[in-house]
Amino acid sequence: TAAKKTTAKKPAVKRTAAKKATAKKAAAKRTAAKKTTAKKPAVKRTAAKKTTAKKAATRKAATKRPAAKKAVAATSTPTSATSRPRRKRNPVWLLTVGVADRAEARAAGAVFDRKLKKWTYTGTSVPDTLAKFASAPFSWDRWQQNNANRTREPVIKPTIKLREHQQPAAEAIAAPGKAPGFLLADDVGLGKTYSTVVGLNRRGKDLNILVLCPLSVVAHWRRSLELAGTGGNQWCILNYDRAKHLLDVPASALEAKRTRTRNKRIAQKGTGLVQWDVVVCDESHRLKNPLSQRSAAVRNIIGKKDAAFVVYLSATAGQNPLELAYLAPLLAYSTKSSVRSMADFELWCTEQGLAIKKGRFGGWVWDRNEEDLETIREMLFDGKRPIGMRRRPQDLAGWPELNRSLFELELNVQERRLYEQAWDEFRAAMALFSAGDETINPLVLSMRFRQKASLLRVPHTAAAVKDFRDDSFQVAVSVQFIETAEALQEQLRNSGVSSVVLSGETKQDERERRRIEFQQGAVDVVIFTVTEGISLHAGEEAVQATATPRVLLIHDIRWSALETVQIEGRCHRDGQNALAYYLYAVRTVEAKVAAAVLGKMSDMGKMLGDNTLGLDPLIDETTSHIE
Numbered sequence: 001t002a003a004k005k006t007t008a009k010k011p012a013v014k015r016t017a018a019k020k021a022t023a024k025k026a027a028a029k030r031t032a033a034k035k036t037t038a039k040k041p042a043v044k045r046t047a048a049k050k051t052t053a054k055k056a057a058t059r060k061a062a063t064k065r066p067a068a069k070k071a072v073a074a075t076s077t078p079t080s081a082t083s084r085p086r087r088k089r090n091p092v093w094l095l096t097v098g099v100a101d102r103a104e105a106r107a108a109g110a111v112f113d114r115k116l117k118k119w120t121y122t123g124t125s126v127p128d129t130l131a132k133f134a135s136a137p138f139s140w141d142r143w144q145q146n147n148a149n150r151t152r153e154p155v156i157k158p159t160i161k162l163r164e165h166q167q168p169a170a171e172a173i174a175a176p177g178k179a180p181g182f183l184l185a186d187d188v189g190l191g192k193t194y195s196t197v198v199g200l201n202r203r204g205k206d207l208n209i210l211v212l213c214p215l216s217v218v219a220h221w222r223r224s225l226e227l228a229g230t231g232g233n234q235w236c237i238l239n240y241d242r243a244k245h246l247l248d249v250p251a252s253a254l255e256a257k258r259t260r261t262r263n264k265r266i267a268q269k270g271t272g273l274v275q276w277d278v279v280v281c282d283e284s285h286r287l288k289n290p291l292s293q294r295s296a297a298v299r300n301i302i303g304k305k306d307a308a309f310v311v312y313l314s315a316t317a318g319q320n321p322l323e324l325a326y327l328a329p330l331l332a333y334s335t336k337s338s339v340r341s342m343a344d345f346e347l348w349c350t351e352q353g354l355a356i357k358k359g360r361f362g363g364w365v366w367d368r369n370e371e372d373l374e375t376i377r378e379m380l381f382d383g384k385r386p387i388g389m390r391r392r393p394q395d396l397a398g399w400p401e402l403n404r405s406l407f408e409l410e411l412n413v414q415e416r417r418l419y420e421q422a423w424d425e426f427r428a429a430m431a432l433f434s435a436g437d438e439t440i441n442p443l444v445l446s447m448r449f450r451q452k453a454s455l456l457r458v459p460h461t462a463a464a465v466k467d468f469r470d471d472s473f474q475v476a477v478s479v480q481f482i483e484t485a486e487a488l489q490e491q492l493r494n495s496g497v498s499s500v501v502l503s504g505e506t507k508q509d510e511r512e513r514r515r516i517e518f519q520q521g522a523v524d525v526v527i528f529t530v531t532e533g534i535s536l537h538a539g540e541e542a543v544q545a546t547a548t549p550r551v552l553l554i555h556d557i558r559w560s561a562l563e564t565v566q567i568e569g570r571c572h573r574d575g576q577n578a579l580a581y582y583l584y585a586v587r588t589v590e591a592k593v594a595a596a597v598l599g600k601m602s603d604m605g606k607m608l609g610d611n612t613l614g615l616d617p618l619i620d621e622t623t624s625h626i627e
Contacts, residue, residue: 090122090124091122091123091149091151092120092121092122092145092148093121093123093126093130093134093145094116094118094144095118095121095130095133096119096133096134096135096136096141097110097119097133102119108129109121109123109129109130110130110133116144116148118141119133137225137226138211138221138225138236139236139237140245140246142236143234153230153234153235155229156225156230157229158198158228158229160194160227160228162191162195162198163191165190165191166191166195169186169196169199170195170198170199170202171199171202172199173199173200173202173203174200174203176203179330179333179385179387180309181309181310181312182311182312182387182389183312183314183327183330183387183388183389184312184313184388185315185317185389185390186315186389186390186391187393187569188568188569188572188573189569189572189573189574189575189576190391190393190396190573190574192315193221193224193282193313194224194227194228196313197228197229198229199311200231200233200278200280201228201229201230201231201232202231203278203309204233204277205231205232205233206232206233206234207233207234207277207278208236208275208276208278209233209234209276210235210236210238210274210278210280210308211235211236211238211280212239212280212282212298212301213237213240213282213283213533214239214283214286214532215239215241215508216508216533217239217282217283217533218237218238218239218508219508220535221237221282222237223542225237227542240286241294243294243297243298243301244263244266244267244270244293244297246272246273246274246297247267247270247271247272247297248270248271248272248273250269250270250271252265252269253266253270263293264293267293267294267300268300269300270297271300272300272301272303275306276301276302276303276308277308277309279298279301279308279309279310279311280313281311281312281313283313283532283533283566284312284313284314284317284326285314285316285317285318285323285562287326288318288323288324288326290325290326291342295326304340312327312330312388315569316565316566316604318562318607319561319600319603319607320366320368320603320607321356321366321372321376322349322356322364324376325345327380328348330387331348331379332348333385334379334380334383334386335348335352335379337351349364353375354366354372354376355367355369355372373603373607393572396575400575400577403579403580404579404580404582405579405580405581406581406582406584406594407464407581407582407583407584408584408585408586409457409461409583409584409586410585410586411457418452418456419453419456419585419588422452422453423449423588423589426449450480451481451483451484453588454480454484454555455481455483455484457583457585458484458487458491459491460583461553461555461583462488462492464583465477465488465492465497465525466492466495468553472549473548473551474518474524474526474538474546474549474550475525475526476518476525476526476528476536476550476552477525477527477552477555478528478529478531478552478553478555478556478570479528479555480529480558481529482505482529484555485527485528485529486501488527488555497525498522498523498524498525499523499524499525499526499527500514500515500517500518500525500526500527501526501529502528502530503528503529503530504529504530515534515535519535519536519540519543519546520545520546521546521548528570531563531566531567532566534570535570535573535574536550536570536571537550537570537571537572537578538576539574549577550571550578551578552570552571552572552579552580553581553583554567554568554580554581554582554583555583557582557583557584557590557594557597558597559593559597560597561597561600561603562604564597568580582594
């Protein structure tokens with residue numbers, strides 16, 4: 001029995017131990033397999049993550065590397081004798097690159113700077129392939145470029161001398177005083193630009209001087225500075241339409257959804273980016289509307305506290321007292337008053353006894369009277385605290401007075417029928433507008449009618465041009481519409497008369513090239529739509545113009561007396577005489593336009609102290625032709 005028990009138990013023990021050992025080994029294998037399986041993917045994923053992170057860091061470092069080098073170059077200083085010398089940073093050149101030229105500029109090495117929102121090139125100098133994109137002298141881009149590179153424009157020494165009549169104007173501008181500015185209202189062609197440059201250079205050195213002017217006059221100002229010198233001052237020239245670029249962007253503008261709203265808020269609430277010592281407002285009558293964005297931007301550029309000294313230049317300052325709101329600081333100074341807003345200016349007008357009142361639509365209107373014109377003239381030029389100067393060519397020894405003549409045109413039967421048809425269409429549309437049709441735009445209707453009437457007179461003007469050309473004149477023709485200019489040029493071409501067209505649509509360089517063609521006698525006739533900023537007089541020294549006498553034909557009489565006087569001064573300037581002919585068709589509404597414009601010119605002349613007796617016969621003559 002004992003032997004059987006012993007024999008039976010032994011195999012059981014062995015089998016149990018064998019089972020346990022097998023189970024342990026299997027469990028150990030499964031545990032090792034699980035660990036291996038769990039660890040391997042984790043290692044792979046970690047390695048993958050590390051590799052991705054390294055690649056991203058490398059790309060980030062590669063992107064930031066140039067900026068980091070610049071920062072080090074700009075801020076690091078040697079700490080010991082063994083330190084490396086600071087590396088000189090290459091200057092940054094601002095470029096003016098148009099949309100069509102971006103690919104070319106990029107291929108030549110230009111880069112768009114998102115912070116400056118400008119195309120730039122970094123290097124010791126601008127390569128030849130980018131030279132045509134370089135910023136122009138005295139431009140806002142050049143000003144920013146100099147600030148970025150901590151450089152200044154070199155001093156330009158004068159190469160011309162002022163004429164005798166220009167010296168008093170320069171002295172008045174240079175004279176120290178408490179006045180907030182000065183109005184130089186010399187007639188067109190007396191050289192206000194040179195007088196201003198020399199006067200301000202005499203006023204001081206190291207001044208920040210800003211010139212605001214129409215785009216068409218920018219090239220003239222640049223050339224004047226190159227001839228009259230910079231006097232050690234820093235000059236910047238900018239056209240009025242870009243004035244908002246000189247203001248910072250307020251928070252309210254950033255929130256605006258529309259571009260128009262954004263621009264309006266910048267003009268009204270922006271503060272100046274530069275503390276200007278002097279601001280020159282050329283053709284300052286462009287600021288006659290105090291509610292425009294342009295006027296608001298200019299006021300903010302000038303500033304309120306520590307305001308800049310302002311030089312206003314205009315031969316046509318305004319047609320009535322209300323158009324002189326932009327001169328409010330000067331007028332207030334002359335009467336020892338304070339004017340800080342339009343409401344203050346309106347109150348000032350009533351305090352001075354000027355005949356202004358509220359009109360039908362809430363705006364202020366002026367009841368014309370001779371006394372107010374004389375009051376304003378005395379304040380500007382003859383008061384106890386004079387704030388301006390006005391001279392005319394005939395006031396100077398040897399300078400001719402402008403002669404104006406009316407040039408009546410007779411429409412033939414067919415032209416008269418077409419004119420009357422256009423006039424009837426215009427009156428019918430205006431009747432619908434008066435009846436409440438809001439789809440009718442009276443300004444568009446008026447412009448469309450005037451354009452049709454202008455085209456009808458083209459053959460007559462072309463015949464007049466040919467006659468004057470045959471009498472050995474170089475002829476300048478002022479028109480208001482591009483279509484009229486093109487039609488007139490075609491008529492002249494068919495008659496064998498060479499001509500060029502100067503318009504706002506022509507690029508500035510090309511327009512200057514065409515102007516010089518006329519001035520040097522390469523073509524006989526120039527047709528222009530612009531009202532200011534071009535010189536067409538005989539004997540212009542800057543471009544070796546011919547001495548051939550000029551004649552001016554005003555094909556389209558403008559409604560604005562300011563524009564009309566500016567047009568007259570394109571040929572009659574700088575001591576050179578040029579007859580001015582006003583062309584209009586008799587027994588048409590154009591005769592009424594001519595009479596109204598001549599009347600406005602008379603009022604403006606009286607307010608500026610001019611002798612206007614010569615205009616009265618012209619007004620009487622045009623009135624007699626009104627149908």
